[in-house]
Amino acid sequence: MEFLGGDSVVRAGLAALYPPRCACCNRVLINQSDRSGFCRSCLPRIPFRMRSQALLSWSDFGPAGYGRFYPVVCATWYRDPIRQMLLKLKFGDAPDLAHALAKILVCGWNRFGMDCRGVIAVPLHQRRERERGYNQAGLIAAAFAKQVERPDWSRHLIRNRITQRQSSLMTREERQANLHGAFSLTGWFECPEGNDARPVVLVDDVLTTGTTLTEAAIPLWRNNIPVVGLVVSSDKQTQSRLIGRNTGYRSALPETGGFGPTLNRP
Numbered sequence: 001m002e003f004l005g006g007d008s009v010v011r012a013g014l015a016a017l018y019p020p021r022c023a024c025c026n027r028v029l030i031n032q033s034d035r036s037g038f039c040r041s042c043l044p045r046i047p048f049r050m051r052s053q054a055l056l057s058w059s060d061f062g063p064a065g066y067g068r069f070y071p072v073v074c075a076t077w078y079r080d081p082i083r084q085m086l087l088k089l090k091f092g093d094a095p096d097l098a099h100a101l102a103k104i105l106v107c108g109w110n111r112f113g114m115d116c117r118g119v120i121a122v123p124l125h126q127r128r129e130r131e132r133g134y135n136q137a138g139l140i141a142a143a144f145a146k147q148v149e150r151p152d153w154s155r156h157l158i159r160n161r162i163t164q165r166q167s168s169l170m171t172r173e174e175r176q177a178n179l180h181g182a183f184s185l186t187g188w189f190e191c192p193e194g195n196d197a198r199p200v201v202l203v204d205d206v207l208t209t210g211t212t213l214t215e216a217a218i219p220l221w222r223n224n225i226p227v228v229g230l231v232v233s234s235d236k237q238t239q240s241r242l243i244g245r246n247t248g249y250r251s252a253l254p255e256t257g258g259f260g261p262t263l264n265r266p
């Protein structure tokens with residue numbers, strides 16, 4: 001009989017006590033080799049954006065004047081079961097969900113074969129983060145950074161002041177004024193790797209109008225750091241006048257594998 005090493009015994013014990021469960025419906029995952037974190041009935045229900053709809057342009061969110069060369073990647077539409085998972089992560093004290101949501105991001109990201117130098121989350125104000133116990137975008141960004149093996153620099157981008165909830169504001173002007181100058185970089189950004197031309201990935205959970213993501217990117221752009229936006233979920237459509245440009249970008253990017261052929265995407 002072959003004896004297991006100490007670590008293997010602990011792992012086997014933990015797996016028996018806490019078998020992996022579907023991040024969506026919480027059923028025990030029978031197929032241990034399924035690394036997506038979703039069961040076979042939930043995985044096909046994930047509302048992935050088709051490849052042709054996954055790229056938005058920064059100029060979809062207003063005339064920022066920056067970010068012309070990199071897109072905003074949206075992994076899914078804001079629909080169930082992803083919508084439920086995001087709400088649970090944000091309001092239901094369920095930080096564990098960040099890991100599965102980061103896998104969704106990796107899947108969206110991998111389709112475009114892009115590289116990045118590091119990952120940054122859209123920050124909450126310190127006080128909001130203390131009240132909630134965590135920043136949901138920060139958890140997703142940290143898990144994403146680990147999965148793509150890039151550094152997580154989220155601590156270097158801060159929200160200077162408490163802002164009103166964007167959803168409570170009606171017009172784009174109000175939303176921009178609410179967040180204007182609300183984000184800044186701390187310490188580090190003397191450029192950690194010299195003249196690295198790769199973009200930084202700016203991660204958020206949900207994109208509604210794009211104002212928050214754009215305002216959070218501005219301090220990076222001001223330091224000449226290119227930014228790719230990456231969000232788990234959004235119902236925002238690319239404006240038709242930009243389709244031509246995005247098509248050009250898409251054709252320049254090779255598609256690579258995501259979770260595999262079981263997904264409801266082209």
Ligand SMILES: [Zn+2]
Pocket residue numbers: 022023024025026027038039040041042043
């Ligand atoms: Zn499930």
